[in-house]
Amino acid sequence: MVQGDAYDLAFSIDADDEPLDISTIESVEVTLPRINKLYPDEITYSKGVFYLPLSQKETFWLPERCPIQIRVKFRGSGHVIGSDEQIIDVHRSLSKRVL
Numbered sequence: 435m436v437q438g439d440a441y442d443l444a445f446s447i448d449a450d451d452e453p454l455d456i457s458t459i460e461s462v463e464v465t466l467p468r469i470n471k472l473y474p475d476e477i478t479y480s481k482g483v484f485y486l487p488l489s490q491k492e493t494f495w496l497p498e499r500c501p502i503q504i505r506v507k508f509r510g511s512g513h514v515i516g517s518d519e520q521i522i523d524v525h526r527s528l529s530k531r532v533l
Contacts (some may be wrong), residue, residue, distance in 0.1 A: 439493050439525040442478075442485035447506060453482045454506070463505045466522075468495045490532045496524045 435443075447454045447462070462473035464486050471477055471486060478485045500523075505516040 435493065435496075436524060436525045437494050437496060438490050438529065438532070440488060442487050444483050444485055445504070446483055446490075447504065456482075458508055459506055460509045461507045463507075465503050466500060468492075482497060493524070494527070494530060494532075496530075498524050498526055500524045520525040 440481050445464075447459075456479060459473075460486060462477060464471050464473075464477060464484075469492050470489070473479060473484060476487065478487075502517050502522055503517055503521050505514055507514045
């Protein structure tokens with residue numbers, strides 16, 4: 435990823451090397467610096483993959499070593515389980531203009 439990119443960041447959520455059953459998920463929260471979005475309101479899902487939309491303005495905010503964390507709330511039980519913090523490499527952009 436490069437600062438100023440605008441696209442959907444694709445990710446899957448697995449447990450024991452298997453994708454989680456989407457029917458068991460009530461909501462998913464994805465947090466990056468200054469960005470916090472939820473499934474199903476802002477994040478979409480298709481065929482085992484979640485898509486987190488990111489705008490140019492949002493990715494300009496991201497640091498070069500960008501932490502990301504995902505939390506899942508399960509239907510019925512009310513259990514919420516978070517992932518370990520992961521790091522995404524974000525390359526610096528010379529331009530800061532939104533196209």
